[in-house]
Amino acid sequence: DSGVTQTPKHLITATGQRVTLRCSPRSGDLSVYWYQQSLDQGLQFLIHYYNGEERAKGNILERFSAQQFPDLHSELNLSSLELGDSALYFCASSVRGQGQNEQFFGPGTRLTVL
C-alpha cells in the first residue's frame, strides 16, 4: 500500500459524459501527478500540481482539467468523453516536486467509455 488513494476504482460511462476522478496523496506529500495508461500510448504524464498550484502540463487534452485543493487532494475532470479516453488513470504523489523525489503511485481508476 503506497498510501495514495484513488476513487473510484472503476468507472463506466458513455461517450459525451463528464466524470471526476479523485486522488488523496500520502500524508505530508505536497505534489500530485496525474498519468494516463493505455495499451497503445503507454504511461503518459498529464499534469502536476504542487501545494495547490499547477506546475507542469504534459499530454493533457483541453477536455481534461485538474485541480488540487487546500487539503492537497486532487481531482481530474474529464469531459466530452470519447471512446479513446478509456484507460487507467493513475495519480502519484511526492514530498516535493523536483529532484530525485520518489513518486508513489495510487492503485488507479479504470475508466471505460462505451
Place this chain on the structure above:
Amino acid sequence: GEDVEQSLFLSVREGDSSVINCTYTDSSSTYLYWYKQEPGAGLQLLTYIFSNMDMKQDQRLTVLLNKKDKHLSLRIADTQTGDSAIYFCAVKALGGSYIPTFGRGTSLIVHP
C-alpha cells in the same frame, strides 16, 4: 524530448535470472528508476540509480548502467512466479523537465 525504449515481453523459467533492458536518448539523464506494476495495481518503485553510478545491487535485484550506450538493465536473480509483472524504466534529467519519462513497460512472464 526524451525517448525511453523497452522490449514488450520477456519470458523466463522459474529459478532463472531475468534481464530487462532499457535504452534512453537524453545523455543528461541523472535519475534512472525501475518500477514494478502487478496486475490491478499501481506502479511501485523497485530501485533507482544515479548517473554517477555504474551498478547498484539490492538483494535479488541488480541495476547496471552504461552511460556511454545510454543503456539501463535490471537483473532479477532466482526469478519467482511472484515476479511476474510489468516493469517500467523511467529516467529524469537534473535540469529541464523534472517529470520522469517512462518506457512502455516490459511484461515479465515467469513459468514453472
